Amino acid sequence: MPYPLIRPLLFRLDAERAHGLAMKALASRGGGRGTAAPGALSTTVAGITFPNPVGMGAGFDKDAVAADGLLGLGFGFVEVGTLTPRPQAGNPRPRLFRLVEDRAVINRMGFNNGGTAAAVERLAKRNRESGIVGINIGANKDSADRVADYRDGIRAVAPLADYVTVNISSPNTPGLRALQDKGALDELLDAVLTERQALGSRVPVFLKVAPDLEPADIDDIAEVALGRGLDALIVSNTTIARPPLRSRHAGEAGGLSGAPLKEPALQRLRDFRRATGGGLPLIGVGGIATAQDAWERIRAGASLIQLYSAMVYEGPGIARSICRGLESLMQRDGFTSIAEAVGSE
Numbered sequence: 001m002p003y004p005l006i007r008p009l010l011f012r013l014d015a016e017r018a019h020g021l022a023m024k025a026l027a028s029r030g031g032g033r034g035t036a037a038p039g040a041l042s043t044t045v046a047g048i049t050f051p052n053p054v055g056m057g058a059g060f061d062k063d064a065v066a067a068d069g070l071l072g073l074g075f076g077f078v079e080v081g082t083l084t085p086r087p088q089a090g091n092p093r094p095r096l097f098r099l100v101e102d103r104a105v106i107n108r109m110g111f112n113n114g115g116t117a118a119a120v121e122r123l124a125k126r127n128r129e130s131g132i133v134g135i136n137i138g139a140n141k142d143s144a145d146r147v148a149d150y151r152d153g154i155r156a157v158a159p160l161a162d163y164v165t166v167n168i169s170s171p172n173t174p175g176l177r178a179l180q181d182k183g184a185l186d187e188l189l190d191a192v193l194t195e196r197q198a199l200g201s202r203v204p205v206f207l208k209v210a211p212d213l214e215p216a217d218i219d220d221i222a223e224v225a226l227g228r229g230l231d232a233l234i235v236s237n238t239t240i241a242r243p244p245l246r247s248r249h250a251g252e253a254g255g256l257s258g259a260p261l262k263e264p265a266l267q268r269l270r271d272f273r274r275a276t277g278g279g280l281p282l283i284g285v286g287g288i289a290t291a292q293d294a295w296e297r298i299r300a301g302a303s304l305i306q307l308y309s310a311m312v313y314e315g316p317g318i319a320r321s322i323c324r325g326l327e328s329l330m331q332r333d334g335f336t337s338i339a340e341a342v343g344s345e
Contacts, residue, residue: 003315015096015105023061026069040327041076043338045281045303046204046231048162050132052076053326053338054294054319057285057306058136058165058208062112064119071131074320079306080119081136082167085152087115088140091172098312099247099258103289105309107238108254110172111138116156123160135161136208141173147188151195158201166192169210169237171255177210182220189228204231211236211261211268211286218268222275232281234306235269239286258309262287266300273301278343289314291325298326298338299345 010018041052055077056070064080071078090112097106113119116137123133137153139146154164168179168188179188192205207230209221225233238255245260265286272282284302288294289310297305311318326338335341 003317007313007315011098011100014094015098016093019096023066026061026066026073029066029069029072040330041323041338043303045283046163046206047202048132048204050076050304052319052323053298053302053304054322055079055134055283055304055306056311056319057308058082058134058167059107059109060308060311062109063114064123064133064135067123067133068126068130071133073316074323075131076319076323077132077134077162077304079134079136079165080123081113081165082111082138082170083113083116083119083135083153083157084111084138084140085116085143085149085156086140087118088112095254097247097249097252097254099245099249101246102250102258102260103309103313104245104247104256104258104260105312106249106252106254106256108172108252110141111170116153120156120160123157128160128162132162134163134165134206136165136167138167138170139173139176146176146179147191150188151191154192154195154203154205155199158196158199158203161203163204163206163231165206165208165234167208167237169208171210171212171238171240177212180209180213180217180221182224185221186224186228189224189230193228206230206232206234206283208234209236209268209272211239211264212241213268213271215271218271218275222272222280226276226279230280232283232303233272233276234283234285235272235302236265236286239264257286258313259287259289262293266297269297269300269302273343288322289318291322291329294322294326295329295341296345298341299343301343301345303339303342
């Protein structure tokens with residue numbers, strides 16, 4: 001059934017319940033090679049060849065139960081998590097809100113997940129040839145040593161991940177964003193990368209940053225990321241800012257995503273492109289809903305893009321739709337590859 005016909009029914013349900021139904025449907029799709037072999041949209045980042053640059057961002061499949069189902073929708077890669085060392089329930093419900101008039105979402109989930117061990121057990125059973133899966137790791141809310149949580153996280157997931165994302169930018173775990181401060185970030189990345197080396201692993205490590213940063217913060221993060229030899233930056237997470245919104249849910253606490261994040265996230269991508277001098281791959285996230293949005297992000301410096309909230313409004317065909325549009329835009333503008341277009345604005 002076409003998604004526009006289903007969406008009104010889903011939107012009658014509480015947002016978290018509707019998401020749970022979507023997860024069950026995707027999990028039931030099972031394995032098999034869901035992503036087409038590399039073609040015109042293929043691109044290589046951090047030594048990984050992505051069949052297309054359109055990824056599902058972290059937060060959709062928190063517990064790694066439906067990665068292959070998502071790959072089967074045409075995504076070039078899927079990022080699962082955020083996973084924390086110990087299971088945690090997250091914040092009280094309701095904690096997920098659709099802002100329909102604004103084509104946006106506010107969430108204050110709070111890293112709700114069943115813990116790293118349970119997710120690792122599931123991921124160990126999947127066929128890694130089915131497609132690229134990154135694993136997003138975080139710290140427990142009540143952790144006495146958050147750096148140790150990230151060290152434990154990479155130790156657990158490195159053998160199963162195509163890449164690992166260090167998430168320090170969620171607004172829904174108190175104090176987490178303080179890890180973006182220069183000294184704290186350097187200490188954290190030193191611990192994570194030292195642990196990777198001790199494992200004898202070459203898994204790429206990405207860092208996910210917030211959009212709510214001052215110019216000095218951007219320069220500091222870029223300096224640390226380059227100095228530590230990170231493999232990519234994901235720009236950006238949800239925002240705590242509140243631009244003018246029409247929805248009755250506009251005043252809800254939590255991170256805002258979707259259409260209102262488009263321009264701030266694009267600007268932050270440009271800022272990090274400038275700060276890194278193009279010396280570090282960037283992954284653009286925030287407010288991407290169309291091929292034109294994705295193309296604009298690529299031209300601004302993103303080697304890959306991710307989405308999540310847009311699928312709530314556009315439906316499960318969004319990845320393939322964006323990929324078709326990107327092929328047309330590449331031809332229109334005279335590019336033969338995604339890599340050639342990165343930063344070309």
